[in-house]
Amino acid sequence: MSQQKRIRVRFAPSPTGPLHIGGVRTALYNYLFAKKLNGDFILRIEDTDSNRFVPGAENYIIDALNWLGIKFNEGVGIGGHFAPYRQSERKEIYKKYVDQLLTAEKAYIAFDTPEELDEKRKEINNFQYDASTRLQMRNSLTLSPDEITKSIAAGENYVVRFKIESGEDVLVNDMIRGEVRINSSVLDDKVLYKSADQLPTYHLANIVDDHLMEISHVIRGEEWLPSAPLHVLLYRAFGWEDSMPAFAHLPLLLKPDGKGKLSKRDGDRLGFPVFPCDWIDPNSGDRSSGYREAGYFPEAVVNFLALLGWHPGTDQEIFSMDELVELFSIERCSKSGAKFDFEKGKWFNHQYMQLKPESELTDLFIHELKEKGICTENKMILPDFSGKKACVSKEYLSKVISLIKERANFINELWDQSHFFFERPETYNEKSVQKYWKENTSVLMSELIDILEGISDYNDGVRMEETVVKWITEKEYKMGAVMNAFRVSLVGEAKGPHIFDIVVLLGKEETIFRVKNAVKALK
């Protein structure tokens, strides 16, 4: 019966802190794979290490996935047929399967303390707890049944180890890398279960859950590749090899410079986030910054991540989530680790910024303006600078954004590009003044004021420009000399959009006011 199995994949992070951006990518690829094949995407929390549990981490993971639009349809928080999805709540299940292996003599109990093991490692270099050494250790293979029961009764901590027979080639078929072959002799007798906290280790819980939850494909990071043969052996020991999921080991996300996996430290060092959202460590109080708070659009992060290790085979680079789902395939994932290119990430955000409708950007920008005390409730189209802080309309805001968004990568760069639309220049950029405000400039500006006074229609930027340019030409002034000084008067420095676009938005009164001000201040 080779009935087509339903596609079911899972993302199974452990709640030991904020979700790393590499983990986000793994989640994304799982999601894309599942959606593409009309399958299920499950969120399972692997909290089998009681020592490393961090409160809040689970919520963080869910929050981050939600923000990015990586939706799971089964798992922690929403439930499903295979609940519970938190491994700490599945203790009895694992116990049952551990006992099964024990009974079948495919696993054994070991009493060696961490100290004893450390000593052994010091004594024998490259010590490995395996077929060649297990008979020298304190375990159920070497102790009498009597001693064993006594030790357990005395409450001595023990672990259950997987008994791996040596000298066997184990084959793992990886969807990205092809066949990977490892000899079982290099594998150690992995700890599957700890009596101390009654919890299994990752390896056991992982296999049991994937089997019970009918996972069809395991898509995870490359760091798991070396233990994949162990997992195959476990499926075999349980008699589940026929229904074993297919494996795909994703390449890692690497530091932008140097070597190694991308880490939190790299973000701090190089000044970019390595987490989806801000995170404050509950113990140390340390803050890690996230893409969300740094002003990234979730679509941009998803798009960027999708292309870091996967390629559609065409030159297209901007993809919606739906397009990614449509085009994604494991076969087109690359094998080698990808260095994290933060600059490219910015570019993606810039692209999405240009794609966003003005209304959406306006809403986002309003938050920033409110923080700066700018009133955005003005009913008039022209801005009101009469108060301490300016008061502008939504319409005005929207027009400002359309003029400056192409200069910004992030929402939080919008202010820097547009502050002069919301406040009068108080100082004038020294370099700009030096370059553009010469001895006769004040005279030119005074003449310009006369010209500006004479114009009645301040809505037609093109005609206004014609009028001004005509005057400049007739007087044989230099274009740059007039315009740049004009600009410095309005903006405070030599930057910003087309000057008459600014004039139209500011209006006659404010424009002339600013030029007069500049003349006064700069002489």
Add this chain to the structure above:
RNA sequence: GGCGGUGUAGUGUAGUGGCCUAGCACGCAACCCUCUCACGGUUGAGACCCGGGUUCGAUUCCCGACUCCGCUACCA
């Protein structure tokens, strides 16, 4: 050290036994546009890890070295 994986410009990658004078994008430089800053446009610099083979021919196939990465926990 052992085991595994990986190797195309600075970065992400495309690609193929001859069409490759190796494509695209980010970044970089120059120029154009222009009142400025951006955007945009054009151009430029910049890569097939190294040896052996196989082949008429290899960046592409095979072998080896090397590189980098990962794993080597009662972490995941």
